[in-house]
Structure formats: C-alpha cells, structure tokens
Amino acid sequence: MDWRNIPSLAALRAFEASARNSSFSAAARELNVTQAAIAQHVRGLESRLGHSLIRRQGHNMVTTDAGARLAANLSEGFSTIADGIHQLSAEQENRPLVLSLTPSFAESWLMPRLGGFWASNPDIALSLQPSTDLVDMRRDGVDLAIRFGNGSWPGLQVEPLLMSPFVVVASMAYARGATTLAELGTPETLRWFFAFAAKEQQVWGRAIGLDFEHIPFEDMGTLGMAHAAVRAGHGLSIQARALVENDLAEGRMIALHQGESGGLGYHLVTSGDVPSPKLKRLLRWLRGQAADPASDRAADKFS
DSSP: OOGGGSOOHHHHHHHHHHHHHTOHHHHHHHHTSOHHHHHHHHHHHHHHHTSOOEEEETTEEEEOHHHHHHHHHHHHHHHHHHHHHHHHHHHHHHSOEEEEEOHHHIIIIIHHHHHHHHHHOTTOOEEEEEOSSOOOTTTTTOSEEEEEESSOOTTSEEEEEEOOOEEEEEOHHHHTTOOSHHHHOOGGGSOBEEOTTOTHHHHHHHHTTOOTTTSOOEEOSSHHHHHHHHHTTSOEEEEEGGGSHHHHHTTSOEEEEEEOOTTOEEEEEEOSSOOOHHHHHHHHHHHHHHHOTTHHHHSOOOO
C-alpha cells in the first residue's frame, strides 16, 4: 500500500464524523478538537480529492453523492479497525500472565504462597515457566521474570524483591549437636544436596570458600527433592534463608552458617513497558509477600 496516495487519517476521521453526525460541531465534540479544525480538514480533503463532499441544505448539513460513498467506505474501514483492536485487546486481557522464574524460587518460595494469590485474584491466570535460561521478554511473551543475581540486566526494569542472607542447613539428626559447619567436619567429607539447575548454590558456595566444581555433591534434580533429603537427615545444602524459614522455625533444619546476601538476591524483572492492570496486581502481591516475614508462617507448609 502506498500511503502517499491516501489523505491524512485526521482528515478522514474529521470527514467521517461530520458525515455521520451531519454537523461540524458534533464531529468536533466527538473528536475533541475545534469546529474550525474539522471544517479545515474537510475543505482540505475536498481539495485533495477534487470532489464536493458536504453541502449545506437550509440549516442542515448533508453529504453529496460522492461524500456519501466515501463516508460509507470510511465507516466500514474504521469499524474493521476497531473490531481488530477490540479482538486483540480481549485476547490480551484473557490470556494468562507469563511468569519466568528460577526453579528453586518457584518450588520453595512461590508455590507455598500461591493459594493465597489465587483466592484473592481468581480472575488472574498464571503460566509459570521455571527455568534458569535467560529469556527475551518481548519476543517470548514473558510478562514478569524473577531472577537471581545482582540486578544488572541492562535494558530491563529491575526491582529487588528478596535480598535474603543464605544459610548452610542440615537436619538436627545430621548435625549431631554441631552448631557450625566447622564443627561438623571438612566440606569434602560431608554430603551435599543441590538442584544443579539452581545456580544460586554455586554462587553462595564460592562466597564462603566452597568450590563445588571440586567438592562432590548430589544433584537431586529439583530443589524440593534436595530439601527433602536434608530434612530426612542425609546431608547438607546451601539455601536462601527466605526459602527455608519455615524449616528453621519449626526445627526441621538447623543453620550451621549464615552469609550476607552480598548484593545478590531475587529481583522482579519486566520489559519496561507500562504493566497491565493484572500485572500490577501480581507485582503488588509479590512485594507484600516479600515485605512481610510472617507470610512464611501463613504459607502452606512445603514438604
């Protein structure tokens, strides 16, 4: 389509509204412009097309034959455009919010709390995509990512969510009275459980001098299985304190070492576009959960 052969959209809208309302003043009110602007657009359109489109008949304004044909075509075209936009808006409104997040965060922090979100937001469907892979948020249609790191992701809107200390945890049975990692033994002689897909443990291990490229560990596949192995007394793990707060409070685990976040933590990551109303509600709920330590107690027990 050669847009150079088509008059301006503003002129076409001004004429269509004038023809439909039989009035420049009514068209001006509808389009929120002055009556003079409407009249100028219509005169310019008549000059461009070489046809009289509107004429006065007494106190009324009527379209000429040429104007009636053009007005009918424009009304049909604008209706088609409006229908297409409405359909896309409806699809956008009804589709699930796509949430990309690390598997460890999904299993241990988000899932125990989601029941509360669904109860208070039954109209918001979520599509959870647990993965450690980086995503192109616009290309992949991701509304929100929750990522672990220092928050340096250029070109994206990043907001800290949980800057939690990390802890080395074991069951009381495995600790056998030890209260520190040093009392329990040398790291190489201990049994460690991770979910290898959760990169956090690798980062925290290096922060306390543990290189898990050389220290043996069991890859349990999921964080839930790693937690279960620790609770059962089979060994140790390193976790964000926020993800094991219930276990520590209720005595299923003991913290043998705690380290500071060091600027690392979980962040809310969005594309930077204006968030939809539903995404705003999800973000508000996530912030509330992260800000209230008691929410761990109220969450469904993770097992």
